[in-house]
Structure formats: structure tokens, C-alpha cells
Amino acid sequence: MQQLSAAEIRERFQRFFEARGHTRVPPAPLLARDDPTLLFTNSGMVQFKRVLTGEERRDYKRAVDAQPCLRVAGKHNDFEEVGRTPRHQTLFEMLGNWSFGDYFKREAIHWAWEFLTVELGIPGERIAATTYLDDEEARSIWRDEIGLPPERMATYGNIALGDDHNFWSMGETGPSGPCSELHYDRGAELSEGPECIPDHSETCPRWLEIWNLVFMQFDRSADGTLTPLPFPSVDTGMGLERIASAVQTVDSNYRTDLFTPIIDRLAAHLGHDPQDVESERFSYQVVADHSRAMTFLIGEGLSPSNEGPGYVLRRITRRAVRHLRLMGIREPVLAETCATVIEVMGGAYPYLVERRDEILAAVEAEERKFGRTLEAGSERLASLVEAAGANGTLSGEDAYRLHDTFGFPIDLTVEIAGERGVEVDRAGFEAAMSEQRERSRGTRAGKFAPAAGLEGLPSEFIGYPNETSADGLPVLFAAEAGGSAQVVLERTPFYAEGGGQIGDRGELVGERGRLVVEDTQRVGDAIVHIGQLEGTLAAGDTITARVDEDRRWGAARNHTATHLLHRALRDVLGEQAKQAGSWVGPDGLRFDFPADTATPREALREVERRVNGQIRRNAAVTPTEMSLAEAQAIGADMFFGEKYAPERVRVMRVDGYSAELCGGTHVAATGQIGSFRITSEGSIGTGLRRIEAVSGTAADELVASRLESLHTASQLLGAPEDQVPTRIEALQARLREAEKGGARAGGPRLDAAAALAGGQVAGETKVIVERYPDADGAALRGLADDLRAATGRFVAVIAGERGGPSILVAASRDLVGEGFDAAAIVREVAPLIGGGGGGRAELAQAGGKDPGGLDQALREGARLALEALQRIENG
Ligand code: ATP
Ligand code: MG
Secondary structure (H helix, E strand, O other), X not given: OOOOOHHHHHHHHHHHHHOOOOEEOOOOOOEOOOOOOOOEOOOHHHHHHXXXXXXXXXXXXXXXXXXXXXXXXXXXEOOOOXXXXXXXXXXXXXXXXXXXXOOOHHHHHHHHHHHHHHHOOXXXXXXXXXXXXXXHHHHXXXXXXXXXXXXXXXXXXXXXXXEOOOEEEOOOOEEEEEEEEEEEEOOHHHOOOOOOOOOOOOOOOOEEEEEEEEEEEEEEOOOOOEEEEEEEEEEEEEEHHHHHHHHOOOOXXXXXXXXXXXXXXXXXXHOOOHHHHHHOHHHHHHHHHHHHHHHHHHHOOOOOOOOHHHHHHHHHHHHHHHHHHHOOOOOOOHXXXXXXXXXXXXXXXXXXXXXXXXXXXXXXXXXXXXXXXXHHHHHHHHHHHHHHOOOOEEOHHHHHHHHHHHOOOHHHHHHHHHHOOOEEOHHHHHHHHHHHHHHHHOOOOOOOOOOOOOOOOOOXXXXXXXXXXXEEEEEEEXXXXXXXXEEEEOEEOOOOOEOOEOOOOEEEEOOOEEEEEEEEEEEOOEEEEEEEEEEOOOOOOEXXXXXXXXXXXXXXXXXXXXHHHHHHHHHHHOXXXXXXEEEEOOOOEEEEEEOOOOOXXXXXXXXXXXXXXXXXXXXXXXXXXXXXXXXXXXXXXXXXXXXXXXXXXXXXXXOOOEEEEOOOOOOOEHHHHOOEEEEEEEEOOOOEEEEEEEEHHHHHHHHHHHHHHHHHHHHHHOOOHHHHHHHHHHHHHHHHHHHHHHHOOOOOOOOHHHXXXXXXXXXXXXXXXXXXXXXXXXXXXXXXXXXXXXXXXXXXXXXXXXXXXXXXXXXXXXHHHOOOOHHHHHHHHHHHHOOEEEEOOOXXXXXXXXXXXXXXXXXXXXXXXXXXXXXXXXX
């Protein structure tokens, strides 16, 4: 077998099938935005689903690709496996070749065999194939054409009996069909008994499923019915990490070159030696896997949130942080492991490199946030777990409270409790969750219990346009309920919460008592003033009402601003950006609208400019009562957040700009809003975004305080305000450099400039021959890298003594192109230090046991290098 890197395997696979008439197709995004049945791409076929069903045509019939997949939700979910098994990750790459109504089983099987045994050189006797029960066609190809002996073939599965071995489907519905799986035999000595056979091999180390050849024949509907597809197709999926583990002859995906750099980086951070790594392997694997998933997801623009895909990302990050804590790491480190992921994967996925800074910043922010959460919640959880006792149960209520107040994800609670033998009542948790959802949907129903007798009372709102006080108002009803007084007036200037606008506060003053109004709510037709009563108020009294004026004006400004925002947003983003919910308070507003992706900053600035333009125009804001039909005729926007009398509606018009059905209170002219600033934009769940904004004095104060921060930053940096960003960038770059230096294990960083200064020149080549008593092999490699970055044509023969004698020979690529071979020299001199070694023509290294021979090895290495140089110079 050849030694191949995973990157080479990925490339060779695609070339192999390109040479056989396949078109190389770029991978689909991990976020399955266009597929309502999936959160994430979980196999190669997701992007070809419509091609397989015949709904879509492409200009090729054969395709090859390498598709990142994420299996963390739905039918294919390996989240819990990660860390525990050597062969599962959440994120993995699937190499696939495809036929859309072109070739079928014969070619698929022959090419798979050829790729494995010829291209990768895997011995044929290491491969076993399984087939589906009644798929005699596939079986005879393996048996008669490939010549696979019977002991390496097996038949499983019967979909009619509910056994889906060797019957593949992407999800509950969609394309599906019988398959033939290829299993790699790691060696009979690893067998764990008669159960250890291909395909039942998930827990047995001997057999490893590497490749699944799916023969797509059916479209599966929700009730399990299989309808033949318009044409049969081939869909294959080979896990890159698994095939790399076979080719690199290691016993785990996590020991391939896709993972070792990540694990090494973490070990360096922790100061772990290989034995420490082994004893913490579970946590190492979780962190390495999750770092990859995070990097890819954030690289696609996803941010952690509390719903939908963003929540999955949050769970992944949090599980990684939790395992870091288990290993004793308290400070953020995921940005380092994710940086390594980008180094390993950036070649194949350049967008990771492009978005490096964003990815690392987002990872670190989430890690810090969760660090605080953990600190706050861990104690609480520990005492709950203790109270439950071993083999006890933690109630769903408690688990929900941890989630609600401390942001403890339920998986984490389950995992931590499980470590102490405590179970968590998950059903109870789910019940508490959905109860909460109900509560937040019904407006404040949980908070406000209407007194008996309220229902059916009529009261009239006299607060338009912005009346805030009135006297001589008769009291219709007064009662105590739920710890507060509730009063209904015949007429009132108090606005009851509705249409997104908050309820008013203020006071009702009578001759015998006063109600401090904390909230105003509507129950049927009654406007209910809720608050604390001093003295008495009773039906029949006449009172004076005073609304908290500043608060009302704040709400009015923000309400009109919301209408302007709604119009401007649709003008900039398109009509689909329709209001899906809003909240209008005295100090700010929130506005929700459907969108799958973040709103570009430029668009937000444009919306802000337009709203402020309307404010400066000082357009009149006027309500008109009209029939619903009339409102429709003038094209008023209708958003029914509350009930309107259907025949008469109130339309709020901003002269020359917008018209919207609305029962709220507004300013009289847009100029009164003063100014408007968007403060944030983010996801609040699948397909929904939220804008938060401020207006009036709140907007002025925001700008003033931001300018103040900028001023402070500029003083700290000693740079003018407009140069603050460039200065910070420069500082970050320096910091990264310094960290890189610090992370390098094995003694001091060797100085490349000094090495060059102390070197010699032979013709046009710089020659460095040096012995560094403090350096180990890693430090020598670091110096070789630095030399390569710092100079052109060079040869280095360098030796170190730390941790045993080591010697390294390196040369620039041009010299290698002319025939220089560092590996040959190292092979020659390694025996002088009692060791062995090797490498590539441009960099080779050996370590040994005999420090006494180091000087001679260095001299001999230098002599051989100069000889080689001379040969090259003399042509
Ligand atoms: P297993 O039974 O081992 O979980 P599977 O039957 O779920 O595998 P398929 O859905 O057939 O796998 O996917 C095709 C290939 O993708 C597999 O043969 C394997 O090489 C790889 N693969 C599947 N799941 C994972 C995973 N979680 N991590 C790494 N590779 C995977
Ligand atoms: Mg699986």
C-alpha cells in the first residue's frame, strides 16, 4: 500500500473518476437551506436529490465530488458516538461517484474495486463486500467478475421485514435503494468473536465499513411505499477519514493526518505527552471533531443561537468546552484548534482561509460566553445531582430551570448527571419547554390573571393621538386579583398592550385613593389598569388619569419608526422582508422578519439612511378610519397582531411613504422621532431574523457613547480615531505571530536571521551548518520552516541535542527540482547517531540514541550536502 495523505486521497479519487467520464462537482453547503426535510447536508446525495428523482436535469450524467457531511440531527445522527468510537465524527467528508441514469451496478462495482486495489494499492484480500438480500445481480458481479471468495461476501437486509441493512435511504422520504457495502479487514487478530462480521461491525475493531455503493431505484414516501424512480442511478459514498485510516494503517480516523495536527496542537497547549493524550483520548477526540464542525459551520456564516441549526452549533461548541474543562483548561483554546483545522482543510476549502478571522473570533466569543454560563450553573447542577443521589433522577423542571436561567443545554445536563449515575427526566424537560413556549406565545397570560367580572366590560380609548391625561373619568370596576389591583374606567387615555406596543404606565387619582399603574392590558373590550392601590377606588368614583408621558412618547416615536423601518427594509431587501412580529417599547424596538441569511451590513446602513431621510422630511403621520375594503384599495400593509373590527379599520399613514393598519399611538410628524439607529441584526431561529433599533434621545445617547469608546480606544492605541481599525489589525497580526512562536514545542525558537548571518555561501546557495544544544527535533523543523520563509536558495544541515541527538537536512524547492535529496543524506548519516530517519527530498530528519556521534554526523551531513551542491552547480 502507498503512504498517501488524506488530501492526496481526496484528489486521486476525483481524478480517477474524472478519467472515467465524470464531471467534478463542487460540494454543497453544509446548511441544507433549500431542503425542508433536513437541517444539514448528511450525505453526498443531498445536492443531487432532485436529479435522482428526475425533477432536475444537469448537463452531465456522471459526477464526482467530495462532500462535507454533518450527522448531528434526524435519521443520521452520530453526535453521541463522537469521542466513543474511532470511526465516527459529526463532520466527515464523503467521496462519491454518481451516475444519473447512465451506468449501473457493473461499472460501479468494478471501479470501486479498481480504485481501492490498484489506485490505492489496498490488498484485495483485505476487502469484503455485502449485498442486499434479493440483489443477485450485484452478488454475481462480485463473485463471478471480481472473483471475491465466498468467505468475503455476505448478504443482509430485508426492507419488507423492517431490516434496513444494505438498504439505504437519505431520510424518511426520498430516493433510496439496495446497496453494496465495502468493508476493510484490519486483521483477523482483532476479531472479537462470531458476531464480528462485516456490516454488523459497528462495535468490532476488525471490520471497518469504508464505502457504500447505493443503487438508487426507489422514491420512498412517508408511509414507506417504494415507487420506482424514473431511471436507476448510482450514488456512492466513501468516508475520507475511514479510507485514510486504512491507507495510513492506523486504527482510528483520529490518528490520520486529518486529525493529528489538531490533537497535537491541543497537546502542546496542555503540555501533554503522548501518554497523557492517550488517557484523555475521549475528550481529545470530541474537541478535535467539534472544532472541525464549528469551523465549517461558522465558515458558512452560521452563528450560535437558541434554535434550529444555530442551536446545534451551540451544542457542539458547548460540548467541546465542557470536555476542555474536564481536561482542566479554563481559558479559551478553541480558536487555536480551529486555526489548525483551517490549516489542515484550507487547501480543499479555501473559504475557511478567507473567513479565518471571523471564524476564530466567533468561536472564542461563544467559548467565553459559555465559560461564564458554566461557572454560574455548575454549582447549582452539582447540588441538584447530589440531592438526587446515585441512581436518582433529576426532575424535568430542574433541568428546564438550568436551561432557562443558566443556559445549560440539556445534553450537557444529561451528560454531567450521567457521570454521577443520575438520570434526567427528559420527557419532563420537554414538557416544561413546551409549556414555556405556550406562555410566551399567549401575551403575558402567565403574568396577568384577570379578575372575575372583567370580561364584557366596555371601555373607550381616548388617548389618540397622544393624549396623556384626562379627568372626570368614571370608574366602572375595581378589584384585587393575583396580588395587584385591577381597575376599569369608562374612558381612558391609557394604551393597553397591543400591536407590539407596550401597555402604558402612570397613575389614576381619585378622592379616596390612587392606583399606581404598572401595566395596561386588554381583556375583551375592557382596558384594565393594573398596579398597586393606595387607599380605595370603587365603581362609581370619578378619577383623574395621568399617563407617564415620557414613556408614552418614547413608544410613539418607536412605533412610527417601526413603520418607517418596515417600509425601508422591504424597499432595500425585497417585499419578502415583511414584518413577522414586533415589539415597541419606550427605549427601543425589535422587528422580526423572514430571511435565511444575515442582512449585509451595507443593506442595514442603507435602511438606516432611508429611515433618517424620512425623519428629516418631517412627513405628517395621520390615522384614517376606513373600511377594510378601502384600506385594501389603497394598498395599506396589514399585519394582524391583534383583532380589529373587521368592517372599520384604522390606517396609519406616513404622508407619501407608508400606510399600515395599526391601532397604536404615533407621533404627529416624523421629525419628532429625531433620529434612528439600528443596534443589532441577528438570527432568532430558522429562517427568522431580528433587527433591534433605537430612536430619539436613546439614539443620540448611543452615538455619543460609541464615539466616547472610539475616543478611548484611540487614546489607548495612541492613534487618530480614523486609524483605530488598521492599528488593531496590526496588533492582532503581531499577537498571532507571537502566539505561533509560543506554541512551538521543544525549547527556544531558533533565530533564522542569525542562522543565515552565520551561514556560508556556495555559488548562489546559502549553506547553514549549525549545532544547537537546546533544540529538539521540533525546534529544528521550526527553524527549517522559518529559513524557507526567509530566504531563497538554501541548504541547511542542523543538529540538536535536547531529548536525544537529532539531525535535520533541508533544502529549497528549486534545489530539489535540480536533484538535491535531503532524505538520502539523512539516511546516510542517521546510523552515526545510532538512529534512523527519513522524510522527503526537501526536508528529512533523524533522531538517535548516541549523542557522541552527533559531531561526526553533522560534519558528514555537511560534506554530503556540499558534494550534492557541487554536482548540481556543475550541471
Ligand atoms: P456506520 O454504520 O458505520 O455508521 P453508515 O451506514 O451510517 O455507517 P453511510 O450512510 O452508508 O454510513 O455513509 C457512507 C460512508 O460514509 C460510510 O461507509 C463511512 O465510510 C462514512 N461515514 C458514515 N458515517 C460516518 C461518520 N459519522 N463519521 C465518519 N464517516 C462516516
Ligand atoms: Mg451511521
